[in-house]
Amino acid sequence: MTAWQIAMPAGQPGTAVWHVDLAAIRLTPARARWLSTDEQARAARFLRPQDRDRFVHSHLALRRILSGYLGRDPGDLCFDPAENGKPELGGPDRDRLRFNLSHSGSHALVAIADGTAIGVDVEVARPLGDVMAIARAHFHSGEITTLAGRSAAERPMAFLACWTRKEAVVKALGTGLSLPLDSFEVTLPPGPATIRSWARGASPCHDWSLHHLDLGAEAVGAVAIARGGESCALYRLPSDGETL
Structure with a gap:
């Protein structure tokens, strides 16, 4: 070694x-x-x-x-x-x-x-401005509704959790910007990380594992694996x- x-x-x-x-x-x-x-x-x-x-x-x-x-x-x-x-x-x-x-x-x-x-993604906690405006521009309608239901104090970290979960999936697929972020829906904390739905034809793989990563108070992370039950x-x- x-x-x-x-x-x-x-x-x-x-x-x-x-x-x-x-x-x-x-x-x-x-x-x-x-x-x-x-x-x-x-x-x-x-x-x-x-x-x-x-x-x-x-x-x-x-x-x-x-x-x-x-x-x-x-x-x-x-x-x-x-x-x-x-x-x-x-x-x-x-x-x-x-x-x-x-x-x-x-x-x-x-x-x-x-x-x-x-695929994996990490984001450092930081001031984000109007997270609902960003979500409406990029997220699935179900994610927008869930995020809107969070309190003002909870919303920034919930947004980052959603963002990292979606980015991890996109990075696993290797599709980059060719796969719109609103073409699939992920769960938000405090529940376990999962992919709830895909738009028709959006995913070439039917079985996925998605995990939230506990990185402490300073950062949020997620990992997506193109294999179910992993x-x-x-x-x-x-x-x-x-x-x-």
């Missing part, structure tokens, strides 16, 4: 999400060499240092986590864009695992699945000097 790799938890399920504190990651010269030429070029295009750091640290974390599953050096991993643009493992690791990455503020989530599509463990990525 090379420096800064992780040992996988015993008895891990087929799917898992890793919660990463990006502020706890240190960029060292050795870790910088993990990044591909493409990743380095993408990082250099960010104008704001905090955006560049968020990109670099989240990709270092992604490589660290994947290397633990695959038993390979983080710098040896390569990624290819799929036809829909969603990155996937390339080279000798092609088709071994599916993954997805999301970050917001100092929080990042890395989702891992074996043999099925997976459990998902939530782990915290150890920071420098920590062990699992």
